[in-house]
Amino acid sequence: MINCPLCGKLTDPKLESCVHCGGPIQRPAAPQSRPQNPKRSAPSQTCPNCHALVQDGDIICVACGTNLLTGQKILNETPPPAAAPQESAGSKTWIIGLVIALIILAVIVFLVVLMSRDAVAHAEKLVAAGQTIQATDYLKAYVAKRPDNARAHYLLGKLQWQMDVVDGAAESFERAARLDPSNTDAAMNAALCYALQQDNASLAKAAALLEQLASRAPTFETYFLLAHLRGVQNDLQGQTEALARAVALEPNNTRAKTLLALCKALSGNTAGAIEDLSSSARGGATAEPMVAAARGLVYSLKGDLDTASRELATAADSGASLKNRALLHLSLLLIAQGKISEAQSRLEQILATDSANAQARFYRAVCLAQQRASREALAEFEALSRTEGPLAAEAAVQASRLYLQTNEPGLALEASDRAVQLNASGPVFYTIRGRILARNGQINEARDCFRNAIRSDATYAPAHLENALLFIQVGQVSEGIKELEAYLELVDPNLPDARVNEVRGLIQQLQQTQGATVQNQPTDQITTRSTGA
Numbered sequence: 330m331i332n333c334p335l336c337g338k339l340t341d342p343k344l345e346s347c348v349h350c351g352g353p354i355q356r357p358a359a360p361q362s363r364p365q366n367p368k369r370s371a372p373s374q375t376c377p378n379c380h381a382l383v384q385d386g387d388i389i390c391v392a393c394g395t396n397l398l399t400g401q402k403i404l405n406e407t408p409p410p411a412a413a414p415q416e417s418a419g420s421k422t423w424i425i426g427l428v429i430a431l432i433i434l435a436v437i438v439f440l441v442v443l444m445s446r447d448a449v450a451h452a453e454k455l456v457a458a459g460q461t462i463q464a465t466d467y468l469k470a471y472v473a474k475r476p477d478n479a480r481a482h483y484l485l486g487k488l489q490w491q492m493d494v495v496d497g498a499a500e501s502f503e504r505a506a507r508l509d510p511s512n513t514d515a516a517m518n519a520a521l522c523y524a525l526q527q528d529n530a531s532l533a534k535a536a537a538l539l540e541q542l543a544s545r546a547p548t549f550e551t552y553f554l555l556a557h558l559r560g561v562q563n564d565l566q567g568q569t570e571a572l573a574r575a576v577a578l579e580p581n582n583t584r585a586k587t588l589l590a591l592c593k594a595l596s597g598n599t600a601g602a603i604e605d606l607s608s609s610a611r612g613g614a615t616a617e618p619m620v621a622a623a624r625g626l627v628y629s630l631k632g633d634l635d636t637a638s639r640e641l642a643t644a645a646d647s648g649a650s651l652k653n654r655a656l657l658h659l660s661l662l663l664i665a666q667g668k669i670s671e672a673q674s675r676l677e678q679i680l681a682t683d684s685a686n687a688q689a690r691f692y693r694a695v696c697l698a699q700q701r702a703s704r705e706a707l708a709e710f711e712a713l714s715r716t717e718g719p720l721a722a723e724a725a726v727q728a729s730r731l732y733l734q735t736n737e738p739g740l741a742l743e744a745s746d747r748a749v750q751l752n753a754s755g756p757v758f759y760t761i762r763g764r765i766l767a768r769n770g771q772i773n774e775a776r777d778c779f780r781n782a783i784r785s786d787a788t789y790a791p792a793h794l795e796n797a798l799l800f801i802q803v804g805q806v807s808e809g810i811k812e813l814e815a816y817l818e819l820v821d822p823n824l825p826d827a828r829v830n831e832v833r834g835l836i837q838q839l840q841q842t843q844g845a846t847v848q849n850q851p852t853d854q855i856t857t858r859s860t861g862a
Contacts, residue, residue: 346399449480452488461488472504479508483515490522499523499531503538516542517551524558532562549578553585568592594627602627638662653679657688664692669699687718694724698731707731714747722751726758733765741765756782756789764795767802775799790819794832806843810836 333340333347340347374383376390377400383390388397395401448471455464468485472478486501499522506516516538523535539555556571572589579585586605594602606627627637641659656675663672673696679689694709710731713724725748732741745762763778776799782792797812813836822829 448475448478449484452481452484456488461492464488465492472501476504477508479505479512479515482508483512486515486518486522490518495522495525499526499534503534506538510545513542513546517554520554520558524554524561527561529562532558536562536567543574547574547578549575549582549585552578556585556588565592565595569596591627599627638666653683653686653689657686657692660689660692664696664699669696672696673700687713687716687720691720691724694727698727703731703735707735711744714744714751722748722753722758725751726753726761729765730761733761733768738765738768742769754785756786756792758782759785760789760792760795763792763799767795767799772799772803788819790816790821793819801839806839810839810843813839 331340331342332338336347338347374385374387375381376383376393376395376397378395379390379393381390381393383397389395390397448468452464452468452471455461455467465485465488468481468488472481472485475481482501483505486498486505489495489498489501499519502515502519502522506512506519509515520535520538520542523531523538526532536555536558539551539558543551543555552571552575556568556575559565559568559571569589569592572585572592575585576582576589590602590605593599593605638659641655641662656679660672660675660679663669663675673693676689676693676696679686680693683689690709691713694706694713697703697706697709707728710724710728714721714728725744729741729744729748732738732744742765745765748758748762759778759782763775763782766772766778767775776796779792779796779799782789783796786792793812793816797809797816800806800809800812813832817829817832817836820827820829
């Protein structure tokens with residue numbers, strides 16, 4: 330083996346040409362003996378294949394790899410791949426843009442979900458660690474930046490409700506329900522929180538939420554709560570409709586059927602109400618106490634107080650959970666019938682098991698006042714007027730009336746001022762306050778009170794009487810006589826404090842002496858005896 334003189338690779342010396350490059354193993358001694366390539370010219374040599382210029386003595390064409398001696402191509406050249414059909418630039422750009430947009434959208438959705446879960450999860454961890462305030466503050470800051478997170482609003486509402494921030498909880502639950510209509514708990518909780526605030530605007534929001542919820546997912550609980558709200562709003566027709574829908578969903582619910590019967594009675598259909606209650610009573614013994622209480626109320630609306638009292642007594646003696654409520658209604662009926670001591674006894678039955686019952690305390694004080702136990706009644710009214718309960722204003726009014734009767738005008742005015750601060754109103758309040766102001770010599774203020782009493786209820790007879798006495802006191806006899814005549818037209822002559830005959834005598838005396846100075850004696854007698862307010 331020898332090295333090829335041209336390519337330097339090992340080859341067989343016996344061969345004439347190198348197996349690698351095709352060149353001769355031994356170069357001829359003289360150029361005349363070398364085979365001539367007819368395609369090459371002496372002065373200017375070119376490759377027979379690609380026609381590129383080559384140098385004299387070259388064996389391989391550096392341009393295409395052709396053996397210049399044999400004319401054959403010795404390099405394996407891989408052919409270029411066939412060109413793929415080209416897409417238009419616009420189509421390719423649109424596809425790339427779409428893919429990028431989808432990727433970005435997926436990333437955003439993932440991040441939003443991740444952030445949402447992390448926010449609520451972080452707040453839940455704070456709550457679990459007992460850091461409720463910190464969790465609440467964190468969620469408030471979070472929803473301020475991310476107001477579309479329903480889960481965060483819902484959890485914030487729950488925390489606010491636990492912290493007794495009812496107004497804030499109502500708003501948070503409402504936002505959660507608006508963002509996620511499928512969250513019925515959020516809508517129901519929002520309605521409950523609004524209802525707890527008791528003002529007209531909040532009650533209207535609560536009712537609207539329940540109506541929307543009932544239209545999407547009607548349930549007995551939704552309609553039953555809506556009926557309660559309509560009752561608080563004095564919407565008897567709306568309450569009746571809601572109860573009818575509730576009964577349609579749960580026909581065997583005695584409580585709903587009983588309340589529906591009461592609504593019928595309040596609408597004037599006492600016969601239909603009694604029939605409904607009778608059918609409810611046939612539904613089972615467990616319904617008897619409730620039905621008996623309802624029947625008592627219906628009969629009281631019908632005017633049959635004796636039957637009403639018997640029915641309520643049956644409910645009160647049953648030992649049922651509604652015993653105290655039946656006793657309370659029975660006590661009111663007994664007071665209306667003039668059975669004051671019996672009513673007081675029933676009220677004391679309630680207080681024996683529920684000493685904080687404000688209604689029982691109030692009406693017991695009324696009974697005490699009727700039985701001339703003024704000091705004990707005043708103590709109860711004073712205590713109730715200094716609470717935040719619904720009867721506080723009325724208790725202050727009654728305290729001012731009793732102080733006026735016990736000839737303590739200073740304390741009467743103080744109690745009346747407290748009633749003003751508690752937003753007391755109505756003909757009774759204005760009449761009593763007018764009497765107190767007139768007693769203190771504030772004639773103009775007293776006249777305004779009597780006018781307000783008559784504006785609030787033109788049929789309230791005591792207001793006309795007090796207004797007449799004030800007119801007479803300042804010398805306006807003609808106006809006083811007109812008001813006295815109005816009093817006689819409106820007052821029930823059978824009332825013990827009506828004093829119809831005294832008023833008629835006063836009118837005759839004034840008519841006889843009209844234009845002269847009115848004697849103080851008759852007016853003072855009626856003023857001190859008049860307790861109609």
